[in-house]
Amino acid sequence: MDNQLLTGKLTRxxxxxxxxxxxxxxxxxxxxxxxxxxxxxxVMVRDAKRSGQFFRERAEKERPGAFPFLVQTLEDExxxxxxxxxxxxxxNRDAWVSIGIGERELWGKGYGSDALNVMLRFAFRExxxxxxxxxxxxxxxxxxxxxxKLGFVHEGKIRGGMRRSHQxxxxxxxxxxxxxxxxxxx
Amino acid sequence: MDNRLFTGELTKLTAxxxxxxxxxxxxxxxxxxxxxxxxxxxxxxxxxxxxxxRIENHGGEVNEPVFAIRTLADDKLIGQIGLWIEPSQVExxxxxxxxxxxxxxxxxxxxxxRVLLRYAFRExxxxxxxxxxxxFNTxxxxxxxxxxxxxEGRVRNALNRMGQRWDEVWMGITRSDWERxxxxxxxxxxxxxxxxxxxxxxxxxxxx
Amino acid sequence: MxxxxxxxxxxxxxxxxADKDAEALSKWTHDPEYMRLLSPDPARPLxxxxxxxxxxxxxxxxxxxxxxxxxxxxxxxRALGFTHLRWIEWNHGNxxxxxxxGSASDRGKGYGSEALQMLFRYAFEELNLYRLTGHTxxxxxxxxxxxxxxxxxxxxxxxxxxxxxxxxxxxxxxxxLADEWANANR
Amino acid sequence: MDNQLFNGTLVRLxxxxxxxxxxSLARWERDTExxxxxxxxxxxxxxxxxxxxxxxxxxDERQFWFSVFALxxxxxxxxxxxxxxxxxxxxxxxGIGxGEPEFRGKGYGTDALRLALRFAFRExxxxxxxxxxxxTNAxxxxxxxxxxxxxEGVTRGADYRDRIRRDVIxxxxxxxxxxxxxxR
Numbered sequence: 001m002d003n004q005l006l007t008g009k010l011t012r013x014x015x016x017x018x019x020x021x022x023x024x025x026x027x028x029x030x031x032x033x034x035x036x037x038x039x040x041x042x043v044m045v046r047d048a049k050r051s052g053q054f055f056r057e058r059a060e061k062e063r064p065g066a067f068p069f070l071v072q073t074l075e076d077e078x079x080x081x082x083x084x085x086x087x088x089x090x091x092n093r094d095a096w097v098s099i100g101i102g103e104r105e106l107w108g109k110g111y112g113s114d115a116l117n118v119m120l121r122f123a124f125r126e127x128x129x130x131x132x133x134x135x136x137x138x139x140x141x142x143x144x145x146x147x148x149k150l151g152f153v154h155e156g157k158i159r160g161g162m163r164r165s166h167q168x169x170x171x172x173x174x175x176x177x178x179x180x181x182x183x184x185x186x
Numbered sequence: 187m188d189n190r191l192f193t194g195e196l197t198k199l200t201a202x203x204x205x206x207x208x209x210x211x212x213x214x215x216x217x218x219x220x221x222x223x224x225x226x227x228x229x230x231x232x233x234x235x236x237x238x239x240r241i242e243n244h245g246g247e248v249n250e251p252v253f254a255i256r257t258l259a260d261d262k263l264i265g266q267i268g269l270w271i272e273p274s275q276v277e278x279x280x281x282x283x284x285x286x287x288x289x290x291x292x293x294x295x296x297x298x299x300r301v302l303l304r305y306a307f308r309e310x311x312x313x314x315x316x317x318x319x320x321x322f323n324t325x326x327x328x329x330x331x332x333x334x335x336x337x338e339g340r341v342r343n344a345l346n347r348m349g350q351r352w353d354e355v356w357m358g359i360t361r362s363d364w365e366r367x368x369x370x371x372x373x374x375x376x377x378x379x380x381x382x383x384x385x386x387x388x389x390x391x392x393x394x
Numbered sequence: 395m396x397x398x399x400x401x402x403x404x405x406x407x408x409x410x411x412a413d414k415d416a417e418a419l420s421k422w423t424h425d426p427e428y429m430r431l432l433s434p435d436p437a438r439p440l441x442x443x444x445x446x447x448x449x450x451x452x453x454x455x456x457x458x459x460x461x462x463x464x465x466x467x468x469x470x471x472r473a474l475g476f477t478h479l480r481w482i483e484w485n486h487g488n489x490x491x492x493x494x495x496g497s498a499s500d501r502g503k504g505y506g507s508e509a510l511q512m513l514f515r516y517a518f519e520e521l522n523l524y525r526l527t528g529h530t531x532x533x534x535x536x537x538x539x540x541x542x543x544x545x546x547x548x549x550x551x552x553x554x555x556x557x558x559x560x561x562x563x564x565x566x567x568x569x570x571l572a573d574e575w576a577n578a579n580r
Numbered sequence: 581m582d583n584q585l586f587n588g589t590l591v592r593l594x595x596x597x598x599x600x601x602x603x604s605l606a607r608w609e610r611d612t613e614x615x616x617x618x619x620x621x622x623x624x625x626x627x628x629x630x631x632x633x634x635x636x637x638x639x640d641e642r643q644f645w646f647s648v649f650a651l652x653x654x655x656x657x658x659x660x661x662x663x664x665x666x667x668x669x670x671x672x673x674x675g676i677g678x679g680e681p682e683f684r685g686k687g688y689g690t691d692a693l694r695l696a697l698r699f700a701f702r703e704x705x706x707x708x709x710x711x712x713x714x715x716t717n718a719x720x721x722x723x724x725x726x727x728x729x730x731x732e733g734v735t736r737g738a739d740y741r742d743r744i745r746r747d748v749i750x751x752x753x754x755x756x757x758x759x760x761x762x763x764r
Contacts, residue, residue, distance in 0.1 A: 001533055004426070013439065014424060015420065015424070015444065059444070060447075067438055089249075124560075125558070125560065126426075127436050226485075272435070276434075276555065276562075314552075338551055339567065341569055342569055356552070358552050360554050397613035398613060399612040399623060409625045409627025409630065411627055411628070520623060520741060
């Protein structure tokens, strides 16, 4: 039995109170680039209190299949990002995954991939899912490369589905099956 | 795909309708022999309002489907059957009650259970289904055995009823038990519709 | 005759106090080994917020018939674990029990044994129950030995009732009658 | 007019203060020897937060609970209460618990009980006060008899603990008996 289920090489997944999610999201919301990469809603600076309230409501209404996580570094236990698995307890045995590293000085250093890989291990080894889906945006090239390296396969896109900075971008869908992930992690 | 998923040979499973069902079910619950076969809780008369609330509160959630059992012949409400699905999505806990006495022992309960199992394994992709039945309910135990349930143990003396202690019998059926059972020839020579054909691949188009 | 039901030698039973205990319980849920030994449900880290919410739901669902104890060490009053009696059927004298010792460093020191003996005394000599039921999993050999040592008998084996690490495991149900415990302690 | 209604010789009665009293009540309930004599309900450590909520509940006119303070030390040592008040019949019950062990068996309980009776008869104009006590609780029975309570009945084997059945004795006192006992 794997007792390091939630621990990767650089990060670990932890739970967070709504206030903690609120505080972090408020801080990261001041980095418009982060939210453009992470979210399709119009970016807006947020304050901790109202943001905390939003996450409290989300926690109240949380459906059983929702698994929100905060990403913590192993070396200094800093909370550097968030993510989760969504609609994970459906009879289709699949789920949606999301990952975002809020601390920009840690971008491109493998923290995001490491945390996402831990989430996939949780999805396939604990939730026994058959596949994991994710959606991202055409301009998020670094993320798309990271997902490809982890074994995600392009499964389709909505051409011009998004409009930002006066340009149309495709919304990109990717997916990974359990045995694809298992062989990538042999 | 087939649109007769909820239909058996004698019964069909339909949504519960609190308004009309509760009145009928209130009559069932006056019969304490029925009550003690169906529930372990203290037997007491239930009002129509109480039953209506129970129907409204249960069966809404995706992990707790509850059905009304109706006869195919004349659409008569004769019972209820439901599933509680474990968070792990691996196991479902089933319960069944037939409220109309004159439909006891005539295969209606067995038929409804067969439809429920097909729904559990084909639609909900469960790995196994489990139930508990009181040791004195021998008719139900025989019905579950016919459908393919395997005895998995007994909770000793779990019931204190009619001045005596009774065991609670636990029976389970895994997907492989079920595949074997439904592929095996039916003992009463009932016709073999496409759900019970020998080919394991149920994705195969009907009649191919 | 034992007069103090909540005071043991090394431990004591206390009420769950959300402000004090939610933090400790949240920490335990971050240990996948603890979560996987404890329950077949998908292991997930819980924040104090979730711990409080779950506790309120359990309390609301059972009303008076829910006896939840936090196990505290007498030496420094720290929370060691929990145990509770649940799903009580007074007309049959039935109850289900559960127990967990939060951190690995506190296990194997006799805390669980003392807590179980105290729980037996409470169930059979205060609540006058007829029998107790406990559940565990095929891979939790520690719990199985613990239950057998304390007089439980295996009663039900639910074949392949849970799935973890890509394989199926049986679910095990154990039972003990009040007289069996009383005779063992004559 | 008797303005010393709530002051006795050894103790005084005070209205409960949720902040301070809840802590003591939570501590006392951990002593199950004390709790099991006091109540037939299963003992359970509900904890300070729960006691606080109970004490903060709006008082209704069917029960009057007091904290008992030792006069000399001004220390909270127990509680006493008139409850199950049925105004139309002039009938009620009294309950008393001396939480601090070192104040038991020294007359503090009897003094608190006398104050509660005076409150029931003089202030609430009750016709009678009743109580229930375990047959094995000899010390309490002596204290009740000293206050003028008379045995009125026994419910045989009503208390079941440690696999043993015990009788529960019900006692009562009428206003006339109380007036006589206190005019001497």
